[in-house]
Amino acid sequence: MTIPLKDSKSPDAPSALARLDQLKSQLNLTPSSMSLQAPKDMAAERAAADFNIEALARFWAGGDRKYELTNRAYDIIKNDPELVLQSPKNFLEISREEMREFTMGQIYRLVQIYLGGQYDKDLAYEIFRTANIYNESFSMRFFVHDSLFRNVVNMLGNKEQADRYNDDIDNFRILGCFAMTATHTVVISQTVINGKNVGLNWFVVQLREKASGKMMPNVVFGDIGSKVGHQGVDNGWIQFRQLRIPRSNMLAKWVSLDRDGTYHPAPNPAVMYATLIPERLGLLTVTTQMISQALTIATRYGVVRRQGPKNQQIMDYQSHYVKLIPAISFMYMMQSASTDILENFNVLTSGGKIEDPIVYLNHMGEMHAVSASIKGLSGWYASDILETCRRCCGGHAYSAYNAIGHITNDWGVMTTGGGDNVVLLQQAARMLLYRLEQKLEFDEFPELKFKSSSHYIGDAKRLLALKQWNITDIGLCQRDPSLIEEALNAILVKRLNSINDSLKKGASHNDLLLESVRVAELHCATYIFSVNVTKFGLPQAPADIEKSVYAIMQRLTILWGLHTLHTYGDQGFKEGFLTPQQIKDVEKLYLEVNKSLRTQVIGLTDAWAFPDFVLKAPIAKYDGDIYQTYFETLLTAPNSTGIPSYHERYIKPLTERTAKN
Structure with missing residues (x-):
């Protein structure tokens, strides 16, 4: 596989470096005072950390072995011209x-690595992941095949269908997509x-x-061309023209179609959207x-x-750090929560072995609410973070x-992608409204x-009876995060x-959409x-977490709780649960915690x-x-x-004009 992109060992590379040296010499470039001071500032900032940075890095990575695999993978891909430009x-x-x-060359090279046996399975996977981090277009293309396509087959196909496709998916004999251009x-x-x-x-x-890559009969598709981002992804359009497919290609875990045309529907249409x-x-x-990279740059x-x-x-x-530090906290909170969320999602897939449709629907309703709300919250907040990072870097962030x-x-x-944020958040809210109604009227809350x-809804009657947050010394929240949690639940x-x-009084869902x-x-x-x-x-820190790491994660957790209470304090004020003084005190503590970090x-x-x-x-x-x-x-x-x-053609004719008397 040859990619027409020059690597560092190409004939052009020495000339490019020589040209750089020549330009620097011609322009008589010398380091400025800012250039000399900047490394000193960076070293001082790094030395100021109250925690063991490497220990936190190992924790973030998922443990010592994962951390070391990641570093090895970065070393491997760094100088591979088919994986890193x-x-x-x-x-x-x-x-x-x-x-x-x-x-596409990255995909080809990584499949060679994965199937070639040169590296053990864990390292090969980590090479995939680090290449994924390097190029978001690769990340998107691979995710569509390895997650979306695979998950549809395994969540909605019966065992025979899953067995038929999984080996080809795993070994890339077919390249799957989600109604985009690939083989299937x-x-x-x-x-x-x-x-x-x-x-x-x-x-x-x-x-x-x-083998040939030619279109199948009665299928027409094409590329949609240039996009704002993900230029390495071949998004496309597809038309099916009286296309006939085998009955066995209907994914049949929850539905089936007999040869005589008898259709057996899913127990609930909602399962088709899982x-x-x-x-x-x-x-x-x-x-x-992605967002942590932007935050690293801005920081x-x-x-x-x-x-x-x-x-x-x-x-x-203050205008700088109070914008960036909560965003940094959000990255750590999301990374930590993702472990639990993905373990919970495994209950819906093969790990849970749920065959009862009602039990499945209860769990799917919960996961839908989580995934819909996290899509909405992270989608909007991350967009705000990116704009914050851009502003924090001034004109330099406008440079490509x-x-x-x-x-x-x-x-x-x-x-x-994955659904409009407003629609998804509204769907999550409707599930929460339904759960609350079931609890208050019938004392029912599903066991998962x-x-x-939404576990707090199980405690709804007690929380509704609380007239006001009974905390007068907001400083206590810095030592006991459960106080913030109780307030947010109420x-x-x-x-x-x-x-x-x-x-119930006649308002429509649309009337209450923004609320x-x-x-x-x-x-x-x-x-x-x-x-x-x-x-x-x-x-105190548990035995499996280094003490300084646990301490900084505690501080970040407190900050995220205060950020949430500060950002959504108006919701508590509307209900008379938070007083104006409490809102002021929360803001004061929020700013103090930001400053301490x-x-x-x-x-x-x-x-x-x-x-x-x-x-x-740079x-x-x-x-x-x-x-x-x-420079x-x-x-x-x-x-x-x-x-x-x-x-x-354009400048000289203007500058050489003869002035009129």
């Missing part, structure tokens, strides 16, 4: 056609049998001949993977950039060479195989109850907080362990030497110096 080519500057081919797709379609519409069903449809849940849960990984720039009357670090401004713009473009689809995100139940009362959406956001933020309170709310920002972002080549941003260099690196990047850009090609 090599200098002098710049990943942030290649064309759409080059990005498409490079992304899964399609959800209205189904008409003997003139009667029996609703939506899922089918596996072959799109191309596997496969959309993993797409939304995929945002857990995507969010921490590193923020501690080396100096500005103002006292030439202080811009990170010291500093990666934030690229991350923002790739992120954009996440706010719509895991702790429900606010949720009261707001849901008020919405239900309005519905419902905001409550669903609060539900998700509270759930993430509750999961972390369970893990990090103990007085100001000196921890480099350690916290270092622990995500992104190598410089993955971040791709202003985010690990050693803080950002100005020289950025060198600009000098190697095409046509960065010299006379513009259009000078003779």
